[in-house]
Amino acid sequence: MATTSVRQLPKTELIMPGTRSCAGCGLMLTYRHALKALDEGKTIVAVPASCMTVLHGVYPITPVNVICINNPFAATGAAATGIVAGLKATGKTGYTVVAFAGDGGTYDIGIQALSGAFERRVNFIYVCYDNEGYMNTGTQRSSASPVGAITSTTPILAKLQQKKEMVKIVEAHNLPYIATGSPSYPLDLFDKFKFAKNVEGSRYIEVHAPCPPGWGFPNRNLIKMGKLAVESGIHVLFEIRDGKFSLTSRSLALANKGRKKTVSDYIKGQSRFRKISPEQISELQAFTDKRWNELLERHFKDSGDA
Amino acid sequence: MSENSAPIKTISKPAKGEAGKTGDWRSQTPRIDHQKCSQKDSCLLCWLYCPDGVISSNFPLQIDLTYCKGCGICAEECPRKAIEMIDGR
Numbered sequence: 001m002a003t004t005s006v007r008q009l010p011k012t013e014l015i016m017p018g019t020r021s022c023a024g025c026g027l028m029l030t031y032r033h034a035l036k037a038l039d040e041g042k043t044i045v046a047v048p049a050s051c052m053t054v055l056h057g058v059y060p061i062t063p064v065n066v067i068c069i070n071n072p073f074a075a076t077g078a079a080a081t082g083i084v085a086g087l088k089a090t091g092k093t094g095y096t097v098v099a100f101a102g103d104g105g106t107y108d109i110g111i112q113a114l115s116g117a118f119e120r121r122v123n124f125i126y127v128c129y130d131n132e133g134y135m136n137t138g139t140q141r142s143s144a145s146p147v148g149a150i151t152s153t154t155p156i157l158a159k160l161q162q163k164k165e166m167v168k169i170v171e172a173h174n175l176p177y178i179a180t181g182s183p184s185y186p187l188d189l190f191d192k193f194k195f196a197k198n199v200e201g202s203r204y205i206e207v208h209a210p211c212p213p214g215w216g217f218p219n220r221n222l223i224k225m226g227k228l229a230v231e232s233g234i235h236v237l238f239e240i241r242d243g244k245f246s247l248t249s250r251s252l253a254l255a256n257k258g259r260k261k262t263v264s265d266y267i268k269g270q271s272r273f274r275k276i277s278p279e280q281i282s283e284l285q286a287f288t289d290k291r292w293n294e295l296l297e298r299h300f301k302d303s304g305d306a
Numbered sequence: 307m308s309e310n311s312a313p314i315k316t317i318s319k320p321a322k323g324e325a326g327k328t329g330d331w332r333s334q335t336p337r338i339d340h341q342k343c344s345q346k347d348s349c350l351l352c353w354l355y356c357p358d359g360v361i362s363s364n365f366p367l368q369i370d371l372t373y374c375k376g377c378g379i380c381a382e383e384c385p386r387k388a389i390e391m392i393d394g395r
Contacts, residue, residue, distance in 0.1 A: 212377075
């Protein structure tokens with residue numbers, strides 16, 4: 001549940017205007033609020049090749065007022081480990097190390113380094129902003145792209161496979177803190193980053209970041225699309241603190257009131273689903289319902305224990 | 307150690323307008339109707355949802371048109387419909 005109100009958010013902007021990100025970018029909004037929650041001048045960000053690198057700009061200027069290290073695509077977890085080790089070796093304390101990678105750099109290319117870092121219990125936050133494809137290089141398919149989506153590598157037959165459930169893989173590492181967020185619910189997102197900052201050990205936050213050019217919807221609908229994803233159950237807002245699961249924000253409200261929006265409501269506003277077949281829609285609906293029911297059951301079981 | 311003290315040259319420095327004056331990207335420009343935006347108890351949702359953070363958080367609200375990319379999220383999300391998108395820069 002959101003505890004911060006709009007007026008309590010820090011007014012300082014750590015990203016200066018005039019960035020290279022697209023108009024109406026979901027990542028940009030996520031990053032803006034994440035840095036508000038994290039920064040006290042002591043945040044170090046590790047970024048692989050991604051939309052985030054584009055946002056961070058071309059030498060010799062960067063719009064972001066935070067220390068950042070650009071690392072190779074597959075090495076985000078390893079680079080963050082190196083930063084944490086370096087801070088320890090030089091006796092510098094009080095820094096928060098955050099890795100910010102896209103779904104390509106997390107689900108596909110960076111998963112080995114990520115799993116390694118989590119296994120070593122490195123003290124850092126790993127953030128995956130999931131825009132469901134390789135949006136930076138031209139909308140190629142990733143294992144986070146949903147079934148039925150047209151991408152530049154699945155242009156004729158829309159993607160045939162369901163999205164990978166990354167959070168389940170991450171959970172298998174038994175982390176102290178795992179959360180999901182959405183830029184359409186910035187207060188919830190802010191609270192989760194604020195909480196994660198003070199947890200010791202490896203932490204994972206997955207953010208569902210709508211991408212107007214990649215998904216094919218007007219820029220102005222960014223917030224609405226993120227909200228639709230949550231309301232239709234495509235993306236569920238929750239957090240897992242030391243194994244204790246709880247739904248948060250809008251998803252918590254939906255758990256009590258019941259979910260009314262369907263997958264069809266979500267996909268009709270996006271041109272990437274223009275070739276989805278009725279079978280694929282029901283497949284996606286079944287996948288979404290199954291996941292939602294699993295999470296709902298867990299939520300009521302864990303909140304009953306308290 | 308002296309051989310390690312050479313300055314690292316490939317560090318970017320923070321500055322405004324890394325991608326130039328991104329206001330040039332706009333095809334529509336937001337305009338605030340200050341009569342409709344109740345300035346005392348306003349929601350600040352436009353400020354909250356602006357990806358680029360170019361809307362001020364002080365009243366009367368102002369939009370930095372040098373850098374506003376014209377995505378139109380503020381106009382779409384304003385509950386009082388106080389922001390309107392006008393064609394052109």
